[in-house]
Amino acid sequence: MxxxxxxxxxxxxxxxxxxxxxxxxxxxxxAPVSVAEAAFRPTFSLPDAEGRLRTPADFAGKHLLVFFGFTNCPDVCPTTLAEVAQVMDDLGEQAENVQPLFISVDPERDRRLGLAAFTAAFHPTILGLAGDTEQTRAAAESFKIFFERQDDAAAPDGYTMSHSPALYLIGPDGDWLRQFTYGTPATDILADLQPRL
Amino acid sequence: MKRLILATLVVFAAMPALACETVRVGDIEVEHAWSRATIGADRPGVVYLSIRNTGSTDDALIGVATPIAGMPMLHETVVSDGIASMPHTMSMPVPAGQTAALAPGGFHGMLMGLTLALKKGDSFPLTLTFETAGDLTVTVDVLGMGAKEAECPDAQP
Incomplete structure (x- = not known):
C-alpha cells in the first residue's frame, strides 16, 4: 500500500x-492543563470598593490570583486570604507583577459590612470586588464556579453562602493557568508562581 | 455595665501564653486555643484548638460557650465536589487515644453575636462541654486576621 x-x-x-x-x-x-482549559479566558466586570468598574484589562501584564468568597465567612475565606497574603509577602519585589482579587459572592452584605477593610486586613494588595447580582452571576459563570445562598436560621442574618473555595491563577494575557485547591499552602503556591514571573 | 464586666473579663483573661498551656478534664486535654481578630463585632469570630483523648473511651465535643458571644456554635467546613459549605454540627467525635482538632478547613467554633470586636492580643475564656468528660474552660488567644496556626513554641507546624 x-x-x-x-x-x-x-x-x-x-x-x-x-x-x-x-x-x-x-x-x-x-498541574496537567487540559486542552479545553488552555485557551480559557474567564472574565469579569465588577466594581471595587470605590465603585470603579474593574475588568481583566485593568490588570493586563500581571498574574491574577482570584478567590471567590464572602466576608462573613469565618473559616475558609480568612484561611485562603492568609495564604495569599503570605505569598504576596514572600514574593518580595516580584509581588508587583501579581494582583490578588477577592470577588464577593455575597456582594450586598459585603458592601454594607465593608469590603476594603476586610481585604486590607489580610494584605494591602488584595483588591475586593463586589458587583450587583447580575455582574456577580456573570463573573461566576465565566470562571465556571458555583455559589449559592443557603438559608440557615442559625447563621448571621439567617443565611450563609456555599461556594467554590479554590484559588485561580490567571496569566498576564488573561489565560486561565490553573487552580490551587483549597488548603494549598503558601509555599506551594509560591513555588508554582515564581518561575512564571 | 454589661460592657464593663465583659471588658474586665477580657482584660483579666489577657495573660500572655495561657492558651499555650494544656488544660485537662478527665481523659481530655485541650491546648493551642486561638482565634482571629475581627473587624467590628458584626462578623462571626472563629475558634480553633487541639483536643487529645488520653483515655480508652470515645468522647465527643458537644458544645462551646463564651461570655463574648451570644451564639457560639460548632460548625464544620465541608468541601464536596469542589463546593465549600459550612453546616452546623451537633458534636465532634474525639475517639479514644486520638487527637482531634478544631482547625482551619474542618471543624471550628463559630462565634456569632460577638459582644465586642476581637482585637489581636486579646484573649477570652471558652468553655467546652464534652459528652463524657464534662466541662473545661480554656483561654483563647486572639491572633491577627491572617493567622494560620496557634503561636506556641511547641505548636504543630
Missing part, C-alpha cells in the same frame, strides 16, 4: 501531536 502525500503529512502531524501530548504530560509539573 502506498500512502499519498496528504496521508504522509497527516500521519506525520498525528505523530508530532502524540509526541507533543506525551511531552506535555511528562513535563507539565503537578
Amino acid at each position: 502506498r500512502l499519498t502525500r496528504l496521508q504522509k503529512i497527516l500521519w506525520a502531524a498525528a505523530g508530532v501531536a502524540a509526541l507533543a501530548y506525551g511531552a506535555l504530560m511528562v513535563f507539565s509539573d503537578r
Whole structure:
C-alpha cells in the first residue's frame, strides 16, 4: 500500500501531536492543563470598593490570583486570604507583577459590612470586588464556579453562602493557568508562581 | 455595665501564653486555643484548638460557650465536589487515644453575636462541654486576621 502525500503529512502531524501530548504530560509539573482549559479566558466586570468598574484589562501584564468568597465567612475565606497574603509577602519585589482579587459572592452584605477593610486586613494588595447580582452571576459563570445562598436560621442574618473555595491563577494575557485547591499552602503556591514571573 | 464586666473579663483573661498551656478534664486535654481578630463585632469570630483523648473511651465535643458571644456554635467546613459549605454540627467525635482538632478547613467554633470586636492580643475564656468528660474552660488567644496556626513554641507546624 502506498500512502499519498496528504496521508504522509497527516500521519506525520498525528505523530508530532502524540509526541507533543506525551511531552506535555511528562513535563507539565503537578498541574496537567487540559486542552479545553488552555485557551480559557474567564472574565469579569465588577466594581471595587470605590465603585470603579474593574475588568481583566485593568490588570493586563500581571498574574491574577482570584478567590471567590464572602466576608462573613469565618473559616475558609480568612484561611485562603492568609495564604495569599503570605505569598504576596514572600514574593518580595516580584509581588508587583501579581494582583490578588477577592470577588464577593455575597456582594450586598459585603458592601454594607465593608469590603476594603476586610481585604486590607489580610494584605494591602488584595483588591475586593463586589458587583450587583447580575455582574456577580456573570463573573461566576465565566470562571465556571458555583455559589449559592443557603438559608440557615442559625447563621448571621439567617443565611450563609456555599461556594467554590479554590484559588485561580490567571496569566498576564488573561489565560486561565490553573487552580490551587483549597488548603494549598503558601509555599506551594509560591513555588508554582515564581518561575512564571 | 454589661460592657464593663465583659471588658474586665477580657482584660483579666489577657495573660500572655495561657492558651499555650494544656488544660485537662478527665481523659481530655485541650491546648493551642486561638482565634482571629475581627473587624467590628458584626462578623462571626472563629475558634480553633487541639483536643487529645488520653483515655480508652470515645468522647465527643458537644458544645462551646463564651461570655463574648451570644451564639457560639460548632460548625464544620465541608468541601464536596469542589463546593465549600459550612453546616452546623451537633458534636465532634474525639475517639479514644486520638487527637482531634478544631482547625482551619474542618471543624471550628463559630462565634456569632460577638459582644465586642476581637482585637489581636486579646484573649477570652471558652468553655467546652464534652459528652463524657464534662466541662473545661480554656483561654483563647486572639491572633491577627491572617493567622494560620496557634503561636506556641511547641505548636504543630
